Amino acid sequence: MHPDPPAASRRTLLRSVGVAAPLCTLTGRGTGPAAAHDRRAPAGRIPEELLPGGAYDRFVARLAAEDRFSGTVLLSHRGRPVLSRAYGMADKERSLPNRTDTAFALASASKPFTALAVLQLAQQGRIDLYGTLGTYLPGFPPAIAGTVTVHQLLTHTSGMGDLLDNREFLDHAGTWTSAEEVTTELLKIIRKQPLESAPGTAHRYSNSGYDTLGAIVAAVSGEPLHTYVRRHVFAPAGMTRSDFCTRPQWLTDERIAHPYTLDASGRRIDAVRTGVGAARMFIGTGGGNAFSTGPDLIRFARALLGGRLLDPAWTELFLGAKLPLRPRGAPIPGIRGFMSYGAPSPLVNGHRLFTHGGGAAGESTNWTLYRDLDWCGVVLANYDGIDLAAIIDQERTPLCGPTGGGR
Numbered sequence: 001m002h003p004d005p006p007a008a009s010r011r012t013l014l015r016s017v018g019v020a021a022p023l024c025t026l027t028g029r030g031t032g033p034a035a036a037h038d039r040r041a042p043a044g045r046i047p048e049e050l051l052p053g054g055a056y057d058r059f060v061a062r063l064a065a066e067d068r069f070s071g072t073v074l075l076s077h078r079g080r081p082v083l084s085r086a087y088g089m090a091d092k093e094r095s096l097p098n099r100t101d102t103a104f105a106l107a108s109a110s111k112p113f114t115a116l117a118v119l120q121l122a123q124q125g126r127i128d129l130y131g132t133l134g135t136y137l138p139g140f141p142p143a144i145a146g147t148v149t150v151h152q153l154l155t156h157t158s159g160m161g162d163l164l165d166n167r168e169f170l171d172h173a174g175t176w177t178s179a180e181e182v183t184t185e186l187l188k189i190i191r192k193q194p195l196e197s198a199p200g201t202a203h204r205y206s207n208s209g210y211d212t213l214g215a216i217v218a219a220v221s222g223e224p225l226h227t228y229v230r231r232h233v234f235a236p237a238g239m240t241r242s243d244f245c246t247r248p249q250w251l252t253d254e255r256i257a258h259p260y261t262l263d264a265s266g267r268r269i270d271a272v273r274t275g276v277g278a279a280r281m282f283i284g285t286g287g288g289n290a291f292s293t294g295p296d297l298i299r300f301a302r303a304l305l306g307g308r309l310l311d312p313a314w315t316e317l318f319l320g321a322k323l324p325l326r327p328r329g330a331p332i333p334g335i336r337g338f339m340s341y342g343a344p345s346p347l348v349n350g351h352r353l354f355t356h357g358g359g360a361a362g363e364s365t366n367w368t369l370y371r372d373l374d375w376c377g378v379v380l381a382n383y384d385g386i387d388l389a390a391i392i393d394q395e396r397t398p399l400c401g402p403t404g405g406g407r
Contacts, residue, residue, distance in 0.1 A: 047398035050075055052083055056394045063386070064088060070260065071364075071381035072100055074294035075395065078374045079302045084294065090257040090382065093270065103241055103256045103291045104380040107278060107358025109365040110290035111210050113229050115154055115342025116309060116318065117217045120232055122150075123314045126220050129154070136216045139191050147199045150216065153209045154341040155322050159195035160206045163287070166193065174280035179224060179246070182282050186211050203325060203339065207287035214286020225286055237303035239296040246283045247272065256291060257382040259362020268383070270362075277361025288358060294378045297367045301376045305369070319354050319371065321345050334403035348400040357388065364388045370399055 049055040056075070063069035070088025074081060086098045121127040127136070127150060134145025152158040163169045169189050176182045190208045197204065214225040221228045226244035234242045241255070250256055250272050259279055260268040272279040278289050292300075303309050310318060321338035325346075336347040343356040355368035364381040366388060377395045379388065397403075 046077055046082060049398040050082055050395070054083075056398070057083055057085065059394045060085060060087070060391060063391070068383075069381060069386050069391075070383045071098060071104065071257070071379070072102060072294050073380075073391070073395075074100070074298065074376075074378040076298045076301075076376045079298065081295075081298070088382070091254065091270075092258070092260070093273075094254070096254055098257055098382070101241060101255075101293050101295055102380075103243075103245075103253075103293050104365065104382060105250075105257075105259060105278065105284070105289050105291055105360070105363050106365050106380075107360040107363045108207070108288040109356045109358035109367060110284065110288050110292070111286075112342035112354075112356055113233050113290055114210055114213050114217065114225065114286040116233055116304075117221075117225065117228055118150065118154060118213055119310055119314055119318045119341060121217065121220050123310060127216070133212065133216075136219050137187070137212070139187070141191075144195060148195075149199065150213070151322075152199050153206075153213050153216075155203070155339050156205050156209060157200050157203055157323070158206060158209045159197040159199045159202065159204070160190075160209045160212070161193050161196045162205065163189065163207045163211065166208075168192075174275055176282050179226060179244075179283045182285065183215060183218065183224065186285060187215055203323065210287040211285050217286070226283065229290070233300075233309065234296075236308050237296075238299045239292065242290065242292040242296045242300075244284050244289075245291050247279070247281065250279070250291075257380075259360070259382050259384070261361035261384050271360075272362075278363065279361060289360070289363075292380075294380060297378045298376050301367075301369050305371070318342070319345060319369075332404045334401070348396065348403060351400045353400075357392075359384065359388075366392055368392070368396070373399055375399055 060069060060073050064087035072086045073083065075083040084100045086100045086102065088098050090096045090098045090102050118127060122129050129151045130149050132146055133140055133148040148158045166189060172185065176185055190212055193208060217225050217228055230243060245253070245256060259271040261271045261276055263269050271277055281289065284290050304315060307315060318341050321340055323339050325337035325339055325344065327337060334349045338345050340354060343354055345352065345354050351373060352371040353368055354371060355366065357366040362382055362384050364384055364386050365379065367378045369376055379391050
Protein backbone atom coordinates (compact mmCIF):
# COMPACT_ATOMS: atom_id res chain seq x y z
CA MET A 1 0.00 0.00 0.00
CA HIS A 2 2.87 2.38 0.37
CA PRO A 3 6.13 3.44 -1.24
CA ASP A 4 9.23 3.86 0.84
CA PRO A 5 9.47 7.41 2.24
CA PRO A 6 12.24 9.69 0.99
CA ALA A 7 15.70 8.54 2.09
CA ALA A 8 19.26 9.78 1.86
CA SER A 9 20.63 7.70 -0.96
CA ARG A 10 20.53 8.97 -4.50
CA ARG A 11 18.63 6.01 -5.82
CA THR A 12 16.06 5.96 -3.04
CA LEU A 13 15.36 9.65 -3.52
CA LEU A 14 14.92 9.10 -7.24
CA ARG A 15 12.33 6.50 -6.41
CA SER A 16 10.38 8.61 -3.97
CA VAL A 17 10.34 11.74 -6.12
CA GLY A 18 9.42 9.02 -7.46
CA VAL A 19 -13.75 1.61 -17.36
CA ALA A 20 -16.13 0.82 -19.89
CA ALA A 21 -16.29 -2.55 -18.16
CA PRO A 22 -14.03 -3.21 -15.18
CA LEU A 23 -11.15 -5.68 -15.42
CA CYS A 24 -12.64 -8.11 -12.96
CA THR A 25 -15.92 -8.43 -14.87
CA LEU A 26 -14.53 -8.68 -18.41
CA THR A 27 -14.80 -11.89 -20.37
CA GLY A 28 -11.92 -9.75 -21.79
CA ARG A 29 17.34 8.25 -33.71
CA GLY A 30 17.82 10.59 -31.03
CA THR A 31 20.63 11.88 -28.87
CA GLY A 32 21.47 11.28 -25.26
CA PRO A 33 21.63 13.88 -22.45
CA ALA A 34 22.69 17.40 -23.31
CA ALA A 35 25.97 18.94 -22.26
CA ALA A 36 26.70 19.41 -18.56
CA HIS A 37 25.90 23.14 -18.56
CA ASP A 38 22.34 22.33 -19.66
CA ARG A 39 21.45 18.74 -18.97
CA ARG A 40 17.86 18.95 -20.12
CA ALA A 41 17.00 16.77 -23.12
CA PRO A 42 15.25 18.26 -26.16
CA ALA A 43 11.54 17.44 -25.92
CA GLY A 44 11.15 16.08 -29.47
CA ARG A 45 13.98 13.56 -29.54
CA ILE A 46 13.99 9.91 -28.56
CA PRO A 47 17.22 9.02 -26.76
CA GLU A 48 18.82 5.94 -28.23
CA GLU A 49 19.22 4.51 -24.72
CA LEU A 50 15.42 4.11 -24.53
CA LEU A 51 14.88 2.46 -27.91
CA PRO A 52 14.42 -1.32 -28.23
CA GLY A 53 17.84 -2.88 -27.77
CA GLY A 54 19.13 0.24 -26.00
CA ALA A 55 20.71 0.49 -22.58
CA TYR A 56 17.42 0.55 -20.67
CA ASP A 57 16.04 -2.46 -22.53
CA ARG A 58 19.24 -4.44 -21.97
CA PHE A 59 19.36 -3.48 -18.29
CA VAL A 60 15.88 -4.76 -17.51
CA ALA A 61 16.41 -7.89 -19.62
CA ARG A 62 19.54 -8.69 -17.62
CA LEU A 63 17.69 -8.29 -14.33
CA ALA A 64 14.94 -10.60 -15.58
CA ALA A 65 17.45 -13.20 -16.78
CA GLU A 66 18.91 -13.22 -13.26
CA ASP A 67 15.41 -13.58 -11.76
CA ARG A 68 15.75 -10.11 -10.22
CA PHE A 69 12.77 -8.70 -12.11
CA SER A 70 9.37 -10.04 -13.08
CA GLY A 71 6.76 -7.78 -14.63
CA THR A 72 6.36 -5.22 -17.40
CA VAL A 73 8.01 -1.98 -18.44
CA LEU A 74 6.55 0.53 -20.86
CA LEU A 75 7.88 3.82 -22.22
CA SER A 76 5.74 6.11 -24.34
CA HIS A 77 6.43 9.39 -26.17
CA ARG A 78 3.53 11.59 -27.20
CA GLY A 79 1.19 8.74 -26.35
CA ARG A 80 2.90 6.19 -28.59
CA PRO A 81 4.86 3.24 -27.18
CA VAL A 82 8.62 3.40 -27.63
CA LEU A 83 9.47 0.28 -25.62
CA SER A 84 7.18 -2.40 -24.23
CA ARG A 85 8.44 -5.56 -22.53
CA ALA A 86 7.11 -8.30 -20.25
CA TYR A 87 9.16 -10.79 -18.24
CA GLY A 88 8.55 -13.59 -15.79
CA MET A 89 5.41 -15.36 -14.68
CA ALA A 90 2.07 -13.90 -13.69
CA ASP A 91 1.09 -17.16 -12.02
CA LYS A 92 3.77 -19.78 -11.54
CA GLU A 93 1.36 -22.42 -10.33
CA ARG A 94 -0.66 -22.23 -13.56
CA SER A 95 2.38 -21.47 -15.78
CA LEU A 96 0.90 -18.17 -16.95
CA PRO A 97 3.48 -15.66 -18.21
CA ASN A 98 3.35 -11.92 -17.68
CA ARG A 99 2.19 -10.11 -20.80
CA THR A 100 2.40 -6.47 -21.77
CA ASP A 101 -1.29 -6.07 -20.86
CA THR A 102 -1.19 -8.06 -17.60
CA ALA A 103 -2.77 -6.20 -14.68
CA PHE A 104 -0.71 -5.62 -11.54
CA ALA A 105 -1.60 -4.47 -8.06
CA LEU A 106 -0.25 -0.92 -7.91
CA ALA A 107 0.21 -0.63 -4.14
CA SER A 108 0.45 3.11 -3.36
CA ALA A 109 0.95 4.03 -7.00
CA SER A 110 -2.86 4.22 -7.14
CA LYS A 111 -3.07 7.06 -4.58
CA PRO A 112 -3.25 9.64 -7.40
CA PHE A 113 -6.59 8.13 -8.44
CA THR A 114 -7.96 8.92 -4.98
CA ALA A 115 -6.58 12.45 -5.13
CA LEU A 116 -8.03 12.95 -8.61
CA ALA A 117 -11.47 11.86 -7.39
CA VAL A 118 -11.27 14.51 -4.65
CA LEU A 119 -10.25 17.17 -7.19
CA GLN A 120 -13.14 16.24 -9.47
CA LEU A 121 -15.60 16.75 -6.63
CA ALA A 122 -13.86 19.99 -5.67
CA GLN A 123 -14.16 21.24 -9.24
CA GLN A 124 -17.91 20.59 -8.96
CA GLY A 125 -18.06 22.63 -5.76
CA ARG A 126 -18.92 19.61 -3.63
CA ILE A 127 -15.64 19.52 -1.69
CA ASP A 128 -13.80 22.54 -0.28
CA LEU A 129 -10.07 21.84 -0.33
CA TYR A 130 -9.72 23.91 2.84
CA GLY A 131 -12.79 22.40 4.42
CA THR A 132 -12.17 20.42 7.59
CA LEU A 133 -12.47 16.67 7.93
CA GLY A 134 -15.50 16.91 10.19
CA THR A 135 -17.42 18.69 7.44
CA TYR A 136 -17.53 15.45 5.45
CA LEU A 137 -17.12 12.57 7.92
CA PRO A 138 -18.59 12.13 11.41
CA GLY A 139 -17.04 10.40 14.39
CA PHE A 140 -13.58 11.97 14.56
CA PRO A 141 -12.46 13.66 17.79
CA PRO A 142 -13.08 17.44 17.70
CA ALA A 143 -9.33 18.18 17.73
CA ILE A 144 -9.04 16.29 14.43
CA ALA A 145 -12.46 16.92 12.89
CA GLY A 146 -12.17 20.67 13.28
CA THR A 147 -8.52 21.17 12.30
CA VAL A 148 -7.42 18.68 9.63
CA THR A 149 -8.25 19.92 6.12
CA VAL A 150 -8.72 18.13 2.82
CA HIS A 151 -5.70 19.99 1.45
CA GLN A 152 -3.57 18.63 4.29
CA LEU A 153 -4.80 15.07 3.70
CA LEU A 154 -3.93 15.39 0.01
CA THR A 155 -0.40 16.66 0.72
CA HIS A 156 0.43 14.31 3.64
CA THR A 157 0.56 17.24 6.06
CA SER A 158 -2.49 16.34 8.15
CA GLY A 159 -0.45 15.02 11.08
CA MET A 160 -2.13 11.61 10.80
CA GLY A 161 -0.09 8.49 11.36
CA ASP A 162 0.04 5.39 9.20
CA LEU A 163 -2.19 2.33 9.33
CA LEU A 164 0.77 0.13 8.49
CA ASP A 165 2.15 0.96 11.95
CA ASN A 166 -1.16 0.13 13.64
CA ARG A 167 -1.37 -3.22 15.43
CA GLU A 168 -5.15 -3.42 15.27
CA PHE A 169 -5.11 -2.96 11.52
CA LEU A 170 -2.33 -5.50 11.02
CA ASP A 171 -4.15 -8.08 13.14
CA HIS A 172 -7.60 -7.71 11.59
CA ALA A 173 -7.30 -6.49 7.97
CA GLY A 174 -7.16 -10.06 6.65
CA THR A 175 -10.46 -10.98 8.29
CA TRP A 176 -12.67 -8.49 6.45
CA THR A 177 -14.77 -10.12 3.73
CA SER A 178 -16.53 -7.31 1.85
CA ALA A 179 -15.79 -3.85 0.48
CA GLU A 180 -18.30 -2.38 2.94
CA GLU A 181 -16.60 -4.06 5.89
CA VAL A 182 -13.18 -2.86 4.75
CA THR A 183 -14.39 0.74 4.62
CA THR A 184 -16.26 0.57 7.94
CA GLU A 185 -13.51 -1.15 9.91
CA LEU A 186 -10.74 1.02 8.48
CA LEU A 187 -12.53 4.18 9.60
CA LYS A 188 -13.12 2.75 13.08
CA ILE A 189 -9.38 2.25 13.46
CA ILE A 190 -8.37 5.57 11.90
CA ARG A 191 -10.78 7.53 14.14
CA LYS A 192 -8.94 6.16 17.19
CA GLN A 193 -5.48 7.15 15.97
CA PRO A 194 -4.07 10.31 17.58
CA LEU A 195 -2.36 12.94 15.46
CA GLU A 196 1.42 12.64 15.39
CA SER A 197 1.97 16.34 14.68
CA ALA A 198 -0.13 19.47 14.49
CA PRO A 199 -1.95 19.73 11.14
CA GLY A 200 0.01 21.64 8.54
CA THR A 201 3.32 21.61 10.42
CA ALA A 202 5.07 18.54 8.96
CA HIS A 203 5.10 16.29 5.92
CA ARG A 204 4.56 12.69 6.99
CA TYR A 205 3.48 10.00 4.53
CA SER A 206 0.13 8.68 5.68
CA ASN A 207 -1.90 5.77 4.35
CA SER A 208 -4.48 6.63 7.00
CA GLY A 209 -4.89 10.05 5.42
CA TYR A 210 -5.55 8.61 1.98
CA ASP A 211 -7.96 6.00 3.29
CA THR A 212 -9.79 8.91 4.91
CA LEU A 213 -9.88 10.73 1.57
CA GLY A 214 -11.39 7.62 0.00
CA ALA A 215 -14.14 7.72 2.62
CA ILE A 216 -14.73 11.43 1.91
CA VAL A 217 -15.18 10.66 -1.80
CA ALA A 218 -17.73 8.00 -0.92
CA ALA A 219 -19.62 10.25 1.51
CA VAL A 220 -19.80 13.21 -0.89
CA SER A 221 -20.49 11.27 -4.10
CA GLY A 222 -22.91 8.81 -2.58
CA GLU A 223 -21.13 5.78 -4.02
CA PRO A 224 -18.19 3.67 -2.81
CA LEU A 225 -14.74 4.89 -3.82
CA HIS A 226 -14.24 1.80 -5.99
CA THR A 227 -17.43 2.53 -7.96
CA TYR A 228 -16.68 6.24 -8.23
CA VAL A 229 -13.16 5.68 -9.62
CA ARG A 230 -14.41 3.09 -12.11
CA ARG A 231 -17.06 5.47 -13.43
CA HIS A 232 -15.29 8.83 -13.29
CA VAL A 233 -11.59 8.01 -13.73
CA PHE A 234 -11.09 4.66 -15.42
CA ALA A 235 -14.05 4.83 -17.82
CA PRO A 236 -13.46 8.32 -19.30
CA ALA A 237 -9.74 7.56 -19.58
CA GLY A 238 -10.44 4.35 -21.53
CA MET A 239 -8.74 2.23 -18.86
CA THR A 240 -10.71 -0.95 -19.61
CA ARG A 241 -8.24 -3.27 -17.86
CA SER A 242 -8.10 -1.30 -14.59
CA ASP A 243 -10.18 -1.83 -11.48
CA PHE A 244 -10.31 -2.33 -7.74
CA CYS A 245 -10.34 -6.13 -7.71
CA THR A 246 -11.28 -8.26 -4.75
CA ARG A 247 -8.99 -10.92 -3.33
CA PRO A 248 -11.16 -13.77 -4.73
CA GLN A 249 -10.94 -12.17 -8.17
CA TRP A 250 -7.17 -11.78 -7.78
CA LEU A 251 -6.95 -15.50 -7.07
CA THR A 252 -8.95 -16.59 -10.12
CA ASP A 253 -8.53 -14.02 -12.94
CA GLU A 254 -5.75 -15.18 -15.25
CA ARG A 255 -5.08 -11.63 -16.47
CA ILE A 256 -3.90 -10.46 -13.04
CA ALA A 257 -0.31 -11.04 -11.89
CA HIS A 258 0.16 -12.81 -8.59
CA PRO A 259 2.63 -11.08 -6.25
CA TYR A 260 5.71 -13.10 -5.29
CA THR A 261 7.42 -12.10 -2.07
CA LEU A 262 10.66 -13.31 -0.52
CA ASP A 263 10.22 -15.42 2.59
CA ALA A 264 12.77 -15.73 5.39
CA SER A 265 14.69 -18.40 3.46
CA GLY A 266 14.95 -16.22 0.35
CA ARG A 267 12.39 -18.28 -1.57
CA ARG A 268 9.65 -16.58 -3.60
CA ILE A 269 6.14 -17.40 -2.40
CA ASP A 270 2.76 -16.39 -3.80
CA ALA A 271 1.55 -13.57 -1.51
CA VAL A 272 -2.07 -13.70 -2.65
CA ARG A 273 -2.42 -17.44 -2.14
CA THR A 274 -0.71 -17.28 1.25
CA GLY A 275 -2.41 -14.05 2.32
CA VAL A 276 0.71 -11.98 2.95
CA GLY A 277 0.80 -8.18 3.17
CA ALA A 278 -1.65 -6.15 1.08
CA ALA A 279 -2.70 -9.34 -0.73
CA ARG A 280 -4.66 -10.47 2.33
CA MET A 281 -6.98 -7.45 2.10
CA PHE A 282 -10.36 -8.13 0.51
CA ILE A 283 -10.06 -5.05 -1.72
CA GLY A 284 -7.86 -2.00 -2.13
CA THR A 285 -8.66 1.35 -0.58
CA GLY A 286 -8.03 5.05 -1.00
CA GLY A 287 -4.52 4.34 0.22
CA GLY A 288 -3.66 1.89 -2.54
CA ASN A 289 -3.90 -1.40 -4.41
CA ALA A 290 -6.02 -0.61 -7.38
CA PHE A 291 -5.03 -2.73 -10.38
CA SER A 292 -3.86 -1.49 -13.75
CA THR A 293 -1.72 -2.26 -16.79
CA GLY A 294 1.08 -0.42 -18.53
CA PRO A 295 -1.09 0.60 -21.51
CA ASP A 296 -3.89 1.75 -19.22
CA LEU A 297 -1.54 4.00 -17.25
CA ILE A 298 -0.47 5.59 -20.54
CA ARG A 299 -4.15 6.13 -21.32
CA PHE A 300 -4.57 7.74 -17.91
CA ALA A 301 -1.70 10.12 -18.62
CA ARG A 302 -3.15 11.12 -21.99
CA ALA A 303 -6.63 11.61 -20.57
CA LEU A 304 -5.36 13.67 -17.65
CA LEU A 305 -3.07 15.91 -19.68
CA GLY A 306 -5.68 16.14 -22.44
CA GLY A 307 -8.30 17.62 -20.12
CA ARG A 308 -10.68 14.66 -20.12
CA LEU A 309 -10.60 14.12 -16.34
CA LEU A 310 -10.42 17.71 -15.09
CA ASP A 311 -10.77 21.14 -16.64
CA PRO A 312 -7.39 22.65 -17.64
CA ALA A 313 -7.12 24.96 -14.61
CA TRP A 314 -8.00 22.13 -12.24
CA THR A 315 -5.57 19.80 -14.01
CA GLU A 316 -2.81 22.29 -13.30
CA LEU A 317 -3.99 22.61 -9.71
CA PHE A 318 -3.84 18.83 -9.37
CA LEU A 319 -0.36 18.47 -10.87
CA GLY A 320 1.31 21.63 -9.59
CA ALA A 321 3.72 21.74 -6.65
CA LYS A 322 2.14 22.56 -3.28
CA LEU A 323 5.10 22.40 -0.89
CA PRO A 324 8.83 21.65 -0.98
CA LEU A 325 10.06 18.27 0.24
CA ARG A 326 13.30 18.29 2.18
CA PRO A 327 15.69 15.41 1.47
CA ARG A 328 16.56 13.39 4.53
CA GLY A 329 20.18 13.31 3.51
CA ALA A 330 22.38 15.66 1.55
CA PRO A 331 20.60 17.38 -1.36
CA ILE A 332 21.18 15.77 -4.74
CA PRO A 333 22.36 18.22 -7.41
CA GLY A 334 19.77 18.48 -10.16
CA ILE A 335 16.79 17.37 -8.03
CA ARG A 336 14.37 19.59 -6.15
CA GLY A 337 11.56 17.74 -4.40
CA PHE A 338 7.98 19.01 -4.20
CA MET A 339 4.63 17.53 -3.25
CA SER A 340 1.51 17.89 -5.38
CA TYR A 341 -1.96 16.54 -4.76
CA GLY A 342 -1.62 12.78 -4.73
CA ALA A 343 2.02 12.44 -5.79
CA PRO A 344 5.48 13.96 -5.59
CA SER A 345 6.23 16.42 -8.40
CA PRO A 346 10.01 16.91 -8.44
CA LEU A 347 12.04 19.16 -10.69
CA VAL A 348 14.82 17.09 -12.23
CA ASN A 349 17.35 19.25 -14.08
CA GLY A 350 14.54 21.71 -14.69
CA HIS A 351 12.03 19.16 -15.96
CA ARG A 352 8.62 18.86 -14.30
CA LEU A 353 7.68 15.34 -13.24
CA PHE A 354 4.62 13.83 -11.60
CA THR A 355 5.43 10.41 -10.21
CA HIS A 356 4.35 7.81 -7.69
CA GLY A 357 5.78 4.47 -6.61
CA GLY A 358 4.39 1.67 -4.55
CA GLY A 359 5.65 -1.30 -2.62
CA ALA A 360 4.09 -4.21 -0.75
CA ALA A 361 4.72 -7.94 -0.43
CA GLY A 362 5.38 -9.04 -4.01
CA GLU A 363 4.60 -5.58 -5.43
CA SER A 364 7.03 -2.95 -6.80
CA THR A 365 5.55 -0.26 -9.01
CA ASN A 366 6.25 3.20 -10.38
CA TRP A 367 4.82 5.44 -13.08
CA THR A 368 6.07 8.88 -14.09
CA LEU A 369 4.68 11.68 -16.22
CA TYR A 370 7.48 13.78 -17.76
CA ARG A 371 5.22 16.75 -18.23
CA ASP A 372 7.30 19.05 -20.45
CA LEU A 373 8.84 16.18 -22.44
CA ASP A 374 5.57 14.35 -23.23
CA TRP A 375 6.94 11.03 -22.02
CA CYS A 376 5.48 8.51 -19.67
CA GLY A 377 7.34 5.65 -18.00
CA VAL A 378 5.76 2.65 -16.28
CA VAL A 379 7.36 -0.12 -14.23
CA LEU A 380 5.05 -2.80 -12.84
CA ALA A 381 6.63 -5.76 -11.05
CA ASN A 382 5.15 -8.71 -9.21
CA TYR A 383 8.38 -9.15 -7.22
CA ASP A 384 9.42 -7.22 -4.16
CA GLY A 385 13.07 -6.65 -3.27
CA ILE A 386 13.95 -5.52 -6.80
CA ASP A 387 16.24 -2.58 -7.56
CA LEU A 388 13.37 -0.39 -8.67
CA ALA A 389 15.40 2.78 -8.14
CA ALA A 390 18.05 1.57 -10.61
CA ILE A 391 15.39 0.84 -13.24
CA ILE A 392 13.91 4.32 -12.77
CA ASP A 393 17.40 5.82 -13.03
CA GLN A 394 17.93 4.03 -16.36
CA GLU A 395 14.61 5.44 -17.58
CA ARG A 396 15.03 8.97 -16.23
CA THR A 397 18.64 9.88 -16.99
CA PRO A 398 18.34 9.79 -20.82
CA LEU A 399 15.32 12.09 -20.56
CA CYS A 400 16.31 14.51 -17.82
CA GLY A 401 20.08 14.19 -17.76
CA PRO A 402 22.29 12.89 -14.95
CA THR A 403 21.86 14.08 -11.38
CA GLY A 404 24.13 14.13 -8.38
CA GLY A 405 27.02 15.64 -10.30
CA GLY A 406 27.22 12.73 -12.76
CA ARG A 407 27.59 13.01 -16.50
